[in-house]
Amino acid sequence: MDQSNNSLLWIRRAILSAGIATLAYVIYLFVAAILARGSTGILVISSTDSKATLSVSQMDKAAKIIGVGKAKARLKPGLYEVAAASNGNQAFQAVSVTAKTSSSITLNPVKATLLPSISNISFSGMNALVNHGLTHDQIKDLEHAFFKFKPSASAVNIDSNSIFPGPIDPNTAGFNTRFSVDIDSINYSATIKYIGLSDLELMLFNAAGNQIFDSGVITSS
Numbered sequence: 001m002d003q004s005n006n007s008l009l010w011i012r013r014a015i016l017s018a019g020i021a022t023l024a025y026v027i028y029l030f031v032a033a034i035l036a037r038g039s040t041g042i043l044v045i046s047s048t049d050s051k052a053t054l055s056v057s058q059m060d061k062a063a064k065i066i067g068v069g070k071a072k073a074r075l076k077p078g079l080y081e082v083a084a085a086s087n088g089n090q091a092f093q094a095v096s097v098t099a100k101t102s103s104s105i106t107l108n109p110v111k112a113t114l115l116p117s118i119s120n121i122s123f124s125g126m127n128a129l130v131n132h133g134l135t136h137d138q139i140k141d142l143e144h145a146f147f148k149f150k151p152s153a154s155a156v157n158i159d160s161n162s163i164f165p166g167p168i169d170p171n172t173a174g175f176n177t178r179f180s181v182d183i184d185s186i187n188y189s190a191t192i193k194y195i196g197l198s199d200l201e202l203m204l205f206n207a208a209g210n211q212i213f214d215s216g217v218i219t220s221s
Contacts, residue, residue, distance in 0.1 A: 039076070039077075039099050040074045040075060040076055040077070040097075040099060041074070041075060041077060041097040041098050041099055041100065041101045041102065041103065042072060042073070042074055042075075042101070042102040042103070043056070043072070043073050043074075043075055043080070043082070043095065043097055043102075043103055043104070043105070044070070044071075044072045044102070044103070044104035044105070045066070045067075045070070045071050045072075045073070045082050045084075045104070045105055045106075045107065046069070046070040046071075046104070046105075046106050046107070047069055047070070047084040047086070047091070047106070047107050047108070047109060048106065048107070048108045048109070049069075049084065049086045049089065049108075049109050050068075050069040050070075051068065051069065051086050051087075052068065052069060052084040052085060052086035052089075052091075052107070052109050053065055053068055053084070053085050053086065054066055054067050054068065054069070054070075054071050054082070054083070054084055054107075055082070055083045055085075056073055056075070056080050056081070056082050056083075057080065057081050057083070058078065058079070058080055058081070063081075063083065075097045076097070077097055077098055077099045078096070078097055079094060079095075079096050079097075080094070080095055080096075080097060081093070081094050081095075082094075082095055082105060082107065083107070084107035084108075084109045085109060086109050088111065089109035089110055089111055090109055090110070091107035091108055091109040091110065092107075093105060093107060116147075116151035116152055118143060118144060118147040120154065121143070121146070121147060121153050121154060121155065121156055122154065122155045122156070123143055123146075123156050123157075124155075124156070124157045124158065125157055125158030125159065125160045125181075126139050126142065126143065126158060127139070128158065128160035128163060129142070129158070129163065129177070129179075129192075132163055132165050132177050133165070133175075133177065133194065134177075134192075134200075135198075137198075138198070138200055138218075141200065141218045142192070142200070142202060142218075143156075144218075145202040145215040145218060146181075146183065146202075148215060149183070149202075149204060149213045149215075150183055150184070153183055153184055154184055155182070155183070155184055155185075156181060156182070156183050157181065157182045157183075158179055158180075158181045158190075159179060159180040159181070159182075162178075162179045162180035163177060163178075163179040164177070164178045164179065165177050175194050176191055176192065176193050176194070177191070177192045177194070178190065178191050178192075179192075181204075187207065188204045188205060188206060188212075189204070189205040189209070190202065190203070190204050190205075191203045191205070195217060198219070199217050199218060199219050200217075200218050201214070201215055201216065201217050201218060202214075202215040202218070203215070
């Protein structure tokens, strides 16, 4: 009988201990939630594209996906970058989060725009100029000159049949090469002026024959 009573007493104590532990944990969560509310801010992010994936990131930290279309996040005070992405369209914006405040932001994902780069330009017909005196290094210099003229260009096409070497200029010990070039489907007349053995200069003329660009002397490295 005593053994049975002892067992029941042990069970009651175990249940009581578990109950106290559970209550303590609940109180801990409650207090933590109150403290979090007092030291964090709420950020509501929405996108004009309801299917866009939303993410939040901080410098030197990986981005965290928080939802699709619209989402709410409780964040510590600081500067964040929010993003929305959908089918190749993207939108980014920096936002500051302040404690005990709620803020919202709407992103409009659009087609990502490439920064101007010579690597984004498709060049054709350039190698035909090698047969008219340009070195491969000078071809690279010429490509940079076209990029300087129009950094946003997507295509530069030289008509290899239009290349015409000019006569040697005895006053400068150089000579000119003329050709037709299309830059994003707009036609220009081009003249390359050779200066010495390695330097050159690119000049472009519009359909009216007016000079619209002069690269200045390009010194080959």
